[in-house]
Amino acid sequence: MNNYELAKEMYASIGVDTEEAIARLARAPISIHCWQGDDVKGFLFNRALSGGIQTTGNYPGRARTAEELRADLDLALSLIPGQHRLSLHAIYADTDEEVDLPELAPRHFATWMDWAAEKKLGLDYNPTCFSHPMADSGMTISSADPAVRDFWIAHCKTSRDVSEAFGRRTGTPSLTNFWFPDGSKDIPVDREGPRARMAAALDQVFAEKKDRALHLDALESKVFGIGAESYTVASNEFALAYAATRDIAYTLDSGHFHPTEVISDKISSVLLFTKELSLHVSRPVRWDSDHVVIMDDELQAIAHALVRTNLLDRTHVGLDYFDASINRIAAWVIGTRNMQKALLRAMLEPTKALMESELAGDFTARLALVEEYKTYPFGAVYDEYCRRMNVPVREGWLAEVRRYERDVLSNRNA
Ligand code: RNT
């Protein structure tokens, strides 16, 4: 009997069907963030990263062109089992035209759409409201200066058109995530004004109704950024209330809360009041550091929150981290595979029985069983999934990344 057959039997003994779990995992796309591949630089301009976010490290081999980024993604995707999505930022437009953000149109992403269609990959989108002179004041869409505000409103509006084209081309709705770095280094006197301006601006951005089968909107909150330590306009309360009252999705980023505050406990609350939720799964280490996602307790708690009560169907699971200190393709593979492993592990739980213990007030059994199930062989099931999807099993993928590093990445000079 091989490892999988053994695992299958063990799970069957607690009433879990591993085949069903595998099929369920195969239906759970992860939206992989393009920006891990080049340290959030993009190809549209040659500008320093701003907006209070930061990449650290100078590992060689970062993608310098859209073509290189696609080649790197091709490798990463060949090492991750299943069908996934790619989340693009506006600054990743692939064009020779000199074009500024508000003028970006679907044609500037033609190569990306062709590539995604060929790979049967879904696409998601993000307006880039940072790394631009119009964001130098620290404010974008909530700026008191109407010229600045209008610039960003225009960018956000055309972003929805790009996203709609993504949806049309790929046959799956493109989620556009709106994140604004707007905030203040020191304590503002007026905390309301920027928020009122942001809400009004967003109402303009979302005024045009779009077909939900093609495009979805999401608004991301944050607690602070580098250089915006005292105030963030799109705070949790702002973004959640806005999303819930405007019928759009709310984006929870793992790194956007206080250090001991976790997003896993927010999922069930948010989804009682919004149709959809979007996640930026990340790993904050002491701050919003965007470390590569590992299999830690919070990742498992996120997966449990999504799987146990079927909230995964209404959640767009995306990743958001950028580590420039290790091989960037490995970073994608590690984080995405970890997200999948956490989901699979949750799918391999006999949840119904645990819920019954809980409802019956048998907290002894609840704790005992949850703890024992932790050492059940979910790894053997993930290996089987990898095998069936024709991707390397366990650490086998690392050799492929190494080979590519030697043959391709090492020839790229910064
Ligand atoms: C920043 C937000 C945002 C960005 C990306 C690049 O703190 O998390 O989602 O990381 O848009």
Ligand code: ZN
């Ligand atoms: Zn994020």
